[in-house]
Amino acid sequence: MNKIATPAKTKTPSSEELALIEKFLNDTTLFLGPDPEIMQNHDLMPRSAVEDEAIGRMSDAHTIAKIRDRIQAGCDEGYEMVEQMGAAPGAKWGDVITGVYSASGDLAIASAGGVLLFSALVHHPIKFIIKNWLNDPTVGVREGDGFIHNDSRYGNVHNTDQSMILPIFHDGKLVCWVASTVHEGENGAIEPGGMPSMAESPSDEGLKMCPFKVVENYEIKRDLLTFLQNSVREPKLQYEDMKVKLYACLRIKQRIVETLGTDGPDALVSTLRLTMENVRTEVKRRVSEWPDMTVRTYVIQDSTLRENCVVKVNCKLTKTGDRLIFDFRGSAPEFTNRPTNTIVAGLKGMLSQLFLCYVWPDLPRGQAAFAPIEVITDPHSIMNCSYDAPNSQSLMSIFTGFTAGQHAVAKFLYSCPEKYTKVHAPTFNMINTFIWGGVSQHGETLGNLCADLNGMGAGATVDRDGEHALAPIFATMADIGEQELNEEDVPFLQLVSKKMTRDAIAPGKYRGGQGYTMMVATKDSDQWGFMTTCQGAKIPPMQGLFGGYACGTYPLAKIRGVDVYDVLLETPEKFRHSIEELMNERPFEGASYTTHHMGMGFEISKRGELFMISQGAGAGYGDLLERDPAGVVRDIEEGLISPGVAERLYKVKFDPATLAIDHQATATARDAERKARLARGVPYAEFVKTWNKPTPPAHLQYFGCWGEDIDKLYMGSAERFRTGSEPKPNYMPNPKDVRIAELEARLAALDALGGEKQ
């Protein structure tokens, strides 16, 4: 991993000297850290001599299709096993994946269901194993071995995902790898649940497994297992899921061995390689059908999960010929002590998910579809953070990066005659759910989250409303879980669940799919708490499409100083089933009612206190004045929008009692609104004269570029900035210190510090 930087003014070493120095450094490396050569690359490895020879002997398309289907079925079988047997809540809802990787480590075929993003990123740890352990006499890679991994700096998204990786041999030769990944949840970090928002350095993020051997002769090594169990809050989960992943990998291995028996190694190697090469070629062909164009967009993160601030995700997407280039330069600088940064591989994995789930879902799921697409980022930015920065909440940056990509891609696809899906407004992108942890009613220590993270409202499409709380942007065929089953294991209830949040809308000609309300309250434990890890309580985390609006914002609401279970027992008529009614009517006397942004650090809750949030809506599509009035009324009937808001926004006239539409009056009202637009709209040239400002507003803590100058990255104010290419530390003060300083200033102003010594 050692790149030699030669000081400019000293003697330049000869190439022989350089080779000698490089060998010396490689032989004496004290620590095999994350390897930039592996981690910055997402393209396929070059075709190996073995692959070339195999393809020379066997490249029959029908045989390849047959074997690919067989391996695909094997991956799906492994996926089913993990989903059915996995102990992690994430496994039960489909937040898992399995895949088969080439001997060089590229993901050739992944299971049809599950979180593709995981698999698309497991090639990094496999390549680390190949580079460092394969020929290391103290480690080696042998038949029957299995490797475990979770440290996102060596691959994958965040440390809560654990992978099991098995090499597959034939006649003593390594022919491919299989792997299985699960969002495990707990990993021994500073907060339960595996995705700490309080992490201020990588050392706060819990278990940090660079790829290492934990299985020999197909058996988990008990000493290492015990060490891992001892490092997390859920030791039984750690063991159970390691076994489940191992056996899923062994089932896929069995299918591969059967294939080797019937068709031989050449056919297998050739299938894996040609599948990837053909997909890569097809992607370049498909891209060449897009219009040559540059599209610009940005998405704002409105918090670091610790404090509200304005964090820009800047995206310029350029297509020329058969090249597609994502340029995220100008996005916010990395936060030195906040976990919302992502390693660039995580961003790429999420973008590959965009193409395989939303643009070309017909392509075989693997690494190849994104391989030819280029990504440019600033070093040490939130989209490509250093290995010293915490990234346990990288979801914030990969999701908003995904949305920027989804928004930009839609503007290319509209005119393209060759389509594999419909043009689609951005889907909601935040995991509005409760992460939970503590001691359960059964006395067990737990740390995980509600499967409602999978319920994201879908964006509207070119001819249809978005679907409600349908599926997460990071997985197809995932589920939002059976809350009643969950409640057998955890000491809290979702008192309101799956009830659509009225007026939390994304209007348009076709409206976004809406989100639902979740109200949780602890019941049977004195040691139980919740956290939430989302942005978007002050600024929507997305953009609308072609005149459609984005979603609104989503806060956290709390009612404390009440035991709602007593209320339900004694005065149930006081309870209300919406956040709107509970917070505005304040039916529980003496209780405190507060609202917060969605970055709640882990907080212990008392029995019967209410924590309330809502899932988010996907973005709308098109001018809302073109919405079919019948669709507006249907939304009212379904409780998605209140009659007053519907009438005011959509300019639909209806009878308030019967909801019968007055089409004539509606047409008149809409014509009047179009005229009103012409009256209030300001010609662009005139508008920008007063609107455009040279620097970010003084009242906002702003991070990232301003306007088109992508090289100047602001770091909190118009006075603090860095250049794109030159990293600088970017520390955030503790929000409690900020608050204390504010209060002390007020005390000082009142001369009430009482002569306290300083």
Next chain:
Amino acid sequence: MKVPMTEYLRIDLDSEKWECRVCDHEIGPATKGYKEGMLVHDRDPREIHPPILDPDKYRYTFCPDPEWVRILEYYCPHCGTMVETEYAIPGHPPLHDMQPDLPVLRAQWAGRGQLAEPVVGPEVLADQGHSH
């Protein structure tokens, strides 16, 4: 040759102009952003995303903070269709969001010919299942 670029915009490749697909209004040169030919309105986000919680009582209300974000609404100056929205930080210059390479576009479409309507894309249909 006219190419539909968005729900409401097309480019006339011969005149190199953006046009409104609703009213056929000629918006401006396609060598520049279409927004330059639009009317713009700085919309208070509270008007579109209404507060669900009482703004007199609460700091967070389901409503975007109007001091943190605005919605720029772009209208066709002839028919008043809302062609695009842009959620913008106050004072942030509007984006030149679509910048096509016109000569390449012209060459690409010369091979395709004029389409009557833009292609919508395939329906997602329920699988009929495997049967014998």
